Amino acid sequence: MTTDLIHWLLYGGAMGLIVIGIVGVVTLNNIFRIVLALVIAEAGANLLLVIAGYRFDAIAPILTGSSVNQLMVDPVPQAMVLTSIVIGVGIQALALALVLKVYQNYKTLDIREIHQRLSTDIDSNSGVISLLSSEQPAGERPLPEPSAQNETAQLNQGGDK
Amino acid sequence: MRNVSALVFASGLAFLLLVITWQFVVGGAPMLIGEAILQQGADEVGAANLVTSVVLGYRGIDTLGEIAILFTASTATSLVLSSLSTKSSSNKKESIRDEGTILASSASLFFPLLITLGMYIILHGHLTPGGGFQGGVILAAAFFLPLLAVPGRGVNHSGLALVEGFAGASFIVIGIIALFQGNAFLQPFFSHGEMGSLLSAGTLPLLYTAVGLKVGAELSGLLANLAEIGEIVPESTDLEESSLQTESNGS
Amino acid sequence: MTWVIALMVIIMLAGAITVLFVESHVSAIAATSAVSLALSVLFVILQAPDVAMTEAVVGSGLSTVILALALFRINKNHGKQQSEQNDA
Numbered sequence: 001m002t003t004d005l006i007h008w009l010l011y012g013g014a015m016g017l018i019v020i021g022i023v024g025v026v027t028l029n030n031i032f033r034i035v036l037a038l039v040i041a042e043a044g045a046n047l048l049l050v051i052a053g054y055r056f057d058a059i060a061p062i063l064t065g066s067s068v069n070q071l072m073v074d075p076v077p078q079a080m081v082l083t084s085i086v087i088g089v090g091i092q093a094l095a096l097a098l099v100l101k102v103y104q105n106y107k108t109l110d111i112r113e114i115h116q117r118l119s120t121d122i123d124s125n126s127g128v129i130s131l132l133s134s135e136q137p138a139g140e141r142p143l144p145e146p147s148a149q150n151e152t153a154q155l156n157q158g159g160d161k
Numbered sequence: 162m163r164n165v166s167a168l169v170f171a172s173g174l175a176f177l178l179l180v181i182t183w184q185f186v187v188g189g190a191p192m193l194i195g196e197a198i199l200q201q202g203a204d205e206v207g208a209a210n211l212v213t214s215v216v217l218g219y220r221g222i223d224t225l226g227e228i229a230i231l232f233t234a235s236t237a238t239s240l241v242l243s244s245l246s247t248k249s250s251s252n253k254k255e256s257i258r259d260e261g262t263i264l265a266s267s268a269s270l271f272f273p274l275l276i277t278l279g280m281y282i283i284l285h286g287h288l289t290p291g292g293g294f295q296g297g298v299i300l301a302a303a304f305f306l307p308l309l310a311v312p313g314r315g316v317n318h319s320g321l322a323l324v325e326g327f328a329g330a331s332f333i334v335i336g337i338i339a340l341f342q343g344n345a346f347l348q349p350f351f352s353h354g355e356m357g358s359l360l361s362a363g364t365l366p367l368l369y370t371a372v373g374l375k376v377g378a379e380l381s382g383l384l385a386n387l388a389e390i391g392e393i394v395p396e397s398t399d400l401e402e403s404s405l406q407t408e409s410n411g412s
Numbered sequence: 413m414t415w416v417i418a419l420m421v422i423i424m425l426a427g428a429i430t431v432l433f434v435e436s437h438v439s440a441i442a443a444t445s446a447v448s449l450a451l452s453v454l455f456v457i458l459q460a461p462d463v464a465m466t467e468a469v470v471g472s473g474l475s476t477v478i479l480a481l482a483l484f485r486i487n488k489n490h491g492k493q494q495s496e497q498n499d500a
Binding site: 002005006009010012013016017020021023024027028032033035036037039040043046047050051054058059060061062073078081082085086088089092093096099100103104107109 | 414417418420421424425428429431432437440441444447448451454455458459460461462463466467470471474475478479482483485486489493
């Protein structure tokens with residue numbers, strides 16, 4: 001009973017962290033929060049790896065004087081997780097440097113607005129007419145408010161058609 | 162609407178992960194390779210810490226790959242952060258300010274203690290839990306603490322780059338020397354010594370020292386880059402915005 | 413021992429949900445640091461002292477400092493922008 005409970009607790013904790021992290025990356029609006037959710041997903045993945053090498057009633061894989069005939073846990077997943085944690089911190093540093101660069105250029109951290117402005121910037125710089133440009137027919141977009149310039153523009157367009 | 166779709170996505174993802182990983186049982190690890198390493202690791206490598214013998218002895222090339230990834234990440238970070246237009250040259254004079262005598266002097270007191278702790282953890286990596294990465298991060302904290310206490314002091318970036326390059330090169334040179342001795346790349350080749358003493362397990366202490374120094378120098382350079390970037394001056398394309406900035410700077 | 417595992421798992425999941433839903437960014441960084449702390453205690457219970465030491469040093473030390481530095485730079489520039497708009 002106790003081993004089953006420990007099984008479900010550890011497994012549920014690791015799965016919960018991974019799911020919360022990935023849902024956070026997909027759903028959140030602020031870029032800084034997305035980086036934090038990525039940190040949490042990485043923590044969950046590392047926990048899952050260490051759980052895979054665990055044995056009940058075993059000791060840590062370090063040879064001391066009193067560990068001659070005892071059962072030890074698996075050292076290979078621990079070596080992999082050591083590497084993974086350090087790589088994770090490198091990725092976080094680079095992600096934050098990119099967030100600072102994006103903030104310098106667009107002065108906002110909202111990812112929907114950044115996506116819109118970034119795609120219009122890329123499209124206008126490469127010569128492609130984007131879906132959000134003002135050169136396409138209006139369709140369902142609201143018409144601009146009538147001012148002096150717009151009235152003459154509408155009259156000219158009416159004359160052409 | 163967005164909350165409902167997020168909930169559906171979360172439950173689908175959880176179901177997918179559960180189906181993939183249902184098979185392994187917590188607590189009954191089928192240690193195929195791990196069992197062999199536990200039996201033979203003490204004789205083959207001679208380190209008391211079996212995780213160190215896996216990281217440096219059996220899977221040394223993975224550690225080399227990880228050092229390469231960390232190097233790439235820190236170089237890319239300093240590249241991205243150096244192109245943010247900074248006013249650090251004009252901020253230098255006003256930002257070498259003292260945050261208080263207690264903070265500055267206790268940061269100077271902590272510096273040798275942290276370096277001692279970091280070097281202890283690095284050098285005993287093959288005997289007790291620890292090693293190059295943990296000690297390297299503590300060394301980076303040792304170099305970053307005086308920068309936090311007296312902002313504007315700056316670190317010696319060229320000295321750090323020299324230490325980092327030298328440590329990384331010595332890691333690879335030790336591996337190549339093992340090739341000349343007739344073994345595989347990065348195989349530990351000195352005599353094993355007595356298990357549990359400091360000079361045991363062949364070249365493992367040397368390899369971990371190189372890793373620790375490299376990681377420490379890299380991470381302190383990265384922290385100094387993140388902290389030293391002064392004001393992020395936004396690149397303004399409007400003439401009005403730039404004149405606004407010069408007005409507010411002048412006033 | 414079971415209750416320690418249960419307590420640490422509850423702290424981890426509560427911290428993770430806090431990162432998703434809280435509004436202040438400083439609280440989110442503190443919650444990330446709490447998740448890392450509970451994770452390193454769990455690693456000790458799972459008989460992995462090397463991994464626990466690495467996670468404690470990196471997660472609660474270096475990662476939190478890097479996130480706090482980045483947030484500080486963003487807020488400083490945001491404050492400067494708002495003071496410029498107030499002056500104009």
